[in-house]
Amino acid sequence: MQTNPTGLKPKIALANSRVISFHVNGIPRMVDVSPWVSLLDALREHLDLTGTKKGCDHGQCGACTVLCDGKRILSCLTLAVMKEGSEITTIEGLAQDNHLHPLQKAFIKHDAFQCGYCTPGQICSAIGMLSEGKANSRAEVQELMSGNLCRCGANTNIIDAIMEIKNAGGYE
């Protein structure tokens, strides 16, 4: 188990902080956090996993979407202490042995991003959405991906990328 491997913890002793442990991208991790620290900030500030992005901190933009026990969640609306014992997958954990996840490849192929800031959330959300099995059409994919905002306007390319992976199967 690793505690504070990044050396990011402040010097001061914080009241009420507690050590929690969970798996992040398959690796057991422990973080010493105050109860008010969001999962998003725990990932970014304590574990240096800054691939997960903060766009609003209010659950309105989807940039912070991660997979928790296989389901997509908004890490900004989740307190880290709620996820003791969970399996968290972030954008950094999708590629296996340097092989990109098919959806990551599809995003590059379809130019499904410009600035790239909403991208980790879009990809994690799409993987969660596909395994929910509710989307049967392009229109339903659009609807079920509407919690993830893209300000560059890559919307059609994002949906094209997701549809390619959905149509390739493996998620039914």
Add this chain to the structure above:
Amino acid sequence: MSHKPWIGQPVSRIEGQLKVTGVARYAGDYHVPELLCGYVVNSAITRGKILEIDTREAKAINGVVEVFTHQNRPSLAWFDLQYADMDAPSGAPFRPLQHDDIKYNGQPIALVVAETFELARYAASIISVTYKEERFSTDLESNKDKARNPKMGLATFLKPLPAKPSGDFDKAFSDATAQVSADFTHAAEHHNPIELFATTVVYEEDGKLTIYDKTQGTINCQLYVGNVFGLHYNDVRVISPYVGGAFGSGLRPQYQLFLSVMAALELKRSVRVTLDRQQMFTFGHRPPTMQQTRFGADAQGKVTALSHEALAETSQYEDYTEVVVNWSNMLYPAANTSFGYKLVPLDVFSPLDMRAPGGSTGMHAIESSMDQLAYALKIDPLALRLINYTDFDVTANRPYSSKELRQCYLQGAEKFGWSDRNPEPRSMRRGHKLVGYGMATGIWEAMQVLARVEALMTAEGKLEINSAVTDIGTGTLTVMTQIAADELGLPLENVTFSYGDSKMPFAPVQGGSFTVSTVGSAVKAAGKALRKKLLKKAKNMADSPLKNMSEKEVVFERGGIALKHNPDVIVYFKDIVATRKNKAIKTTNMAFPNVFKLKNYTRAAHSAAFVEVEVDEELGTIQVTRAITAVAAGNIINPKTARSQILGGMVWGISKALFEETVTDHRFGKYMNQNLAEYHIPVHADIHDLDVIFVTEKDEIVNELGSKGIGEIGLVAMPPAIANAIYHATGKRINQLPIHFDQLL
């Protein structure tokens, strides 16, 4: 195996893998040991003075390091000029924490610095402030009587004021067979890139600063920090390798940069300040604007009279201007014109360029008025544009350097199926939905400014290109790599473009659709100079097979210099560098616009947008079901990233027409929807079938690349095309953006 040009190929984004794996770090993603976090406190009133700001309780919290206010800030630069940046309009730039004055609602009034983000945020929430409130005005409409001419400044150079009147507008208008007049109202809009504005200031051991900043101009911010804090430019390095969208919001240094640098210098510690989403509404924005048009035409449809007046918001301390009313006469060569552009100073933060500033505002009014004129004349809207088509810019009395707008109209109409349109409003339907087709024209000037680029050939025979320019998601890294690879005939993997660092050669702010023309031309200039240098050194090599060869007799390909008539004879770059003890061969060059050639031509990109909307007859809900934008923007360096740029512009057009507006409660002078749930932008379910056509356009005048820039041209035609389609669907002409369902009930 000769070199196949990279320019024109749909290369995938070079940084793509870093962006889809979360490796790409943005300004707020950098960690250094003992980094402090800052949180900003904003004014709760709109105008007045701070009587007291009580920070004692906040400072007493274990882990809070300091609270900065106007009372304890360090002494800073005195003169307005020292606060002016490359995009500063005429006036006195806003200075954070300068004194106890409140100029606008949301003004930063304190910075809490603490060991953790949560502590800083909490401490900021318990600071109590006593104000003396003063009367304020934030409403454009009710302050129309305060309108005045804008003050001239450096910014006026790139944003010319309206042309003087020509002919006799009043007479021509009253004599016209068809006359239309209309009033247009636009709300304020905020850029809202998904990345929050953030700055991480690393306080180095020698007291120098390395600053990771969210910006569209690394050197712009370096100069600003140096000037304001009295630092030597060499002691300030601004880096922004990845920028999570900006759309103009990063053209000026924002207040988190100032505050984080101030705190780092005072505390001699590394500090990061990230704004929250509410605070993203506390600086620049697209100004609310009111416009009036009066267009007249003769019986054949020739536009004879054009009048366009605009009234826009600015702040009390700067005269921010846009080019709103200059476009109609560039497109339609009427002889009788009258244009006006006035400002109303209000108690708000200075407006700021936002994607297609001015153009997206003005073109809505112009192209909606043209649609009205078409209906008044009973002429097809597309036919009316063709009747008034010109290759000559009467406003500057010179031809266009190239203009394939006619092809945009024709190819766009063909692909869209414009000929299927029944011109009668409310005549087309699909079930309970009314269907409307609308079209509009777009124009955006093609500019070029100054940039320098360094090119070097390494011992491995690889090309490195360096520029301070940023890549805000436009594809700059990829297209610059393509341009550079072609200069030396190399594969892309042997070219590295390094950027986003103020230590590198000068680049201006990234905006105005001028990055490819400006930095791309400098890449070409440096590539050309490097070719010359390499050939010269190759000729001087012992027993060189190129000894008496001129540049015309050789070709740069396969990682070396080959003879044109005998490609088997080649001297490899790495062998040339080896003769110099493997010391890289380098050159730094600046590209200048050819002003003597350019002054005889107007340079502009053009577009035509065709839009289909469906409007629910009972509910009034509007959907843009499909849209095509045909673009003439010269040489397209990378059709893949270029298409995405246009698609992005089209989504912005849909957003401007149907979704986004910042709503002010003028009783409080405060924006009321400072979050992404209430500040609406389109979601995936709102965006349907979008298509892009790039028409072939050769331009040997505009710049060496023949490329005009595509950042804004995808946006400008969309809002009027949508408004016109809504009219066609419903018979209702709504001239206020955004158009909401309730206006159609």
